[in-house]
Amino acid sequence: MTCRFRSSHLTLAAGCLIGTAAVADTPTLTVYTYDSFVTEWGPGPVIEEEFEKTCGCDLNLVGVGDGAALLARVRLEGERSDADVVLGLDSNLVAAARDTGLFARHGVTADYDLPLTWDDPDFVPYDWGYFAFVHDKDLDAPASLQALADSDLSIVIQDPRSSTPGLGLLMWVKDAYGDDAPAIWEGLADNIVTVTKGWSEAYGLFLEGEADMVLSYTTSPAYHVIAEDDDNKTTAEFDEGHYLQVEVAGKLAASDQPELADQFLDFMVSDAFQSAIPTTNWMYPAVTPEGGLPDGFDGLMVPGKALLIAPDDVPALREDALNEWLTALSR
Template identity: 35%
Template structure:
């Protein structure tokens, strides 16, 4: 009997110590701050730069990093507007220049003081907004498979060729950042009136207008389309990740549009200083290299892509020189007109 009582006592003591240890661990864990980063899926997902940046940051920050996934970059603002502070984001990653005016109108953002940044001259105009910092950029064009078309288009008008009828994967500019880039590219290249006439024609020519870039590009890679509107670095992805060299980014007579991606800290942030430190990591040599190699975009800081295949991707590319942040009114106006054309094409 004594042995039995002793045995029970030992069990209860063990359970008590286990519970006590668990409570102590919970207390320690609860005191570690969690930086919540809101970004689009291809950035925060398994194959994007997010997980590596998280690993690098957690080595020194004495914190945890948690990602809030926002699907396509074009949907970030919509969700941020709907959920606001309840989203719990300390940092927002992935807005482009078409989002900035609306972001400023719908939310209050902290001013960023990151000192002098050693960026390329072409990036400096994108630093003019004190609340948003560009962390990468990309040029957009049409991507094709080699030896699949008789004639490859090198002007916008050649996209209307019969061979490409229902063979072009495009993105919806209302929900997709690349879709908005294509719309603006057409209008800037042709002028507004001629541009909308062209867009009216491309409605019937396109295979589809997908809600996200990934959906449109998936149609292309599954061979449901012969062209996809994507990034000049897309063939580089296939070459480095898949060891395939049968994809090509098409040079166009019209200078290609440039997309800058920005990061910002909303005023309702809970761990604002950690958010700023995360931005510093994104702009460090290590962070820029990670973003370049995982996001397949060009770095904004000098000395990162020189001597790499990424520099070669720009050799035959001519891009638009002017950086613009269109007003909310301007973006809404051209989207309204695009929507009217789209509805007419569907009726």
């Protein structure tokens, strides 16, 4: 609106000043997250609309790459970061994130529906899932990581330095095979068509027919069933088990909107947030929504064995696992 201050329009001028002041007084909460979260088909638009109904604020969702890139971004920015909340770290990154000293304690309590007990004082879970390789149903899929490495099937994976699924695969191989992990990676090296920075690029290449399988989640086929009425996608069940991921958010200690940040963390475990997760982020919600899960989730593969390295043990294993991966792929 343009304000023109003429003597005959004093009332209008005053109204313009009041309106401008109201806009200026609206606080902004900035949340760093991964790129797919803020897309038009991701949770971002729904979450923004629902939170702004109650917060009296402007929710600024900023996509800064994939999940693992979030930690690198806030570590680089330090206390100068524009972010108030970081959403999209996961159970493999919480120890490293805590060690930065940049995150503050939260006071959130919730009746979590997770396959493990969660009592972390700094990070609030909002969804979870199992990593898996997605493929078309007519594919003769391998039944283990070893069988995949021995096959001629082509796969697309994500970079563990920038992507939480990529890091999850690193920990999956390490947890399942221990000292034999380098041999698995040597076998997998010639299956890998490409390594992408994030999940979206990798899944897009798979859908374009560039690979037989893609590293994703056991919940990914639900998207095709619900959004596309296509039941042709499934996931390979591996004998070693499947690695668990819990995605989390945390408040930055240097936030200039600490009360709004706390309000957002509380909102994350509300039904308004959690009910959006299954059909926008295509993961299991951390708190079961009042209406339960959509019908497309009932036919998903449920791993016979869940794998997880304790979050505090990940940093000690990550460097060696990354070097094993890099060595195998450089040959």
